[in-house]
Amino acid sequence: EAGVTQSPRYAVLQEGQAVSFWCDPISGHDTLYWYQQPRDQGPQLLVYFRDEAVIDNSQLPSDRFSAVRPKGTNSTLKIQSAKQGDTATYLCASSWTNNYAEQFFGPGTRLTVL
Amino acid sequence: AQSVTQPDARVTVSEGASLQLRCKYSYSGTPYLFWYVQYPRQGLQLLLKYYSGDPVVQGVNGFEAEFSKSNSSFHLRKASVHWSDSAVYFCVLSDSGGSNAKLTFGKGTKLSVKS
Numbered sequence: 001e002a003g004v005t006q007s008p009r010y011a012v013l014q015e016g017q018a019v020s021f022w023c024d025p026i027s028g029h030d031t032l033y034w035y036q037q038p039r040d041q042g043p044q045l046l047v048y049f050r051d052e053a054v055i056d057n058s059q060l061p062s063d064r065f066s067a068v069r070p071k072g073t074n075s076t077l078k079i080q081s082a083k084q085g086d087t088a089t090y091l092c093a094s095s096w097t098n099n100y101a102e103q104f105f106g107p108g109t110r111l112t113v114l
Numbered sequence: 115a116q117s118v119t120q121p122d123a124r125v126t127v128s129e130g131a132s133l134q135l136r137c138k139y140s141y142s143g144t145p146y147l148f149w150y151v152q153y154p155r156q157g158l159q160l161l162l163k164y165y166s167g168d169p170v171v172q173g174v175n176g177f178e179a180e181f182s183k184s185n186s187s188f189h190l191r192k193a194s195v196h197w198s199d200s201a202v203y204f205c206v207l208s209d210s211g212g213s214n215a216k217l218t219f220g221k222g223t224k225l226s227v228k229s
Contacts (some may be wrong), residue, residue, distance in 0.1 A: 042219030101208040105157040
């Protein structure tokens with residue numbers, strides 16, 4: 001069974017540029033999560049979906065961040081006009097009906113904003 | 115509100131020595147508890163989980179953890195560490211296994227194993 005995949009693995013931007021991260025969850029997993037992990041800290045939930053619906057996006061830092069999951073499978077997280085404070089690793093995870101508490105994580109995208 | 119505290123940001127042990135990584139949680143209900151490991155430049159991998167029953171749970175690669183409701187703790191142990199165990203370990207709390215389950219992470223403990 002393939003795990004959660006993410007791309008790109010690394011991104012380096014200047015402040016003000018936009019960036020998108022892509023996630024492909026485990027097949028059959030209806031719930032998808034995006035986390036932000038600053039250096040030397042634990043992951044913090046940004047947003048999560050059940051199928052194509054946003055369940056909770058209250059932790060998205062600002063309106064510069066947006067996330068979609070149009071067909072209930074893959075998902076894209078976008079940052080408009082990135083700032084240095086957005087420097088972090090962005091993790092995607094998925095889970096399914098039998099046990100939503102157990103989440104499976106992708107390798108992450110390490111973002112550096114200069 | 116729920117929280118997880120890992121009091122040791124860094125731990126260094128010699129190869130072959132025993133290990134304990136500490137975790138304390140704060141939650142008024144019945145917790146679901148996990149330990150995840152993060153190797154350099156990799157995602158988080160589940161080591162073990164506790165939902166209910168026997169307070170000592172076994173995980174992968176010889177790791178085990180003990181749940182204590184009275185102490186609100188979920189410490190991770192290993193009898194003999196290997197250099198490949200060097201990684202960051204996260205203690206994680208979920209408020210349920212249901213559809214609104216959310217994970218709360220500790221800040222992590224970076225383990226370095228000296229050869």
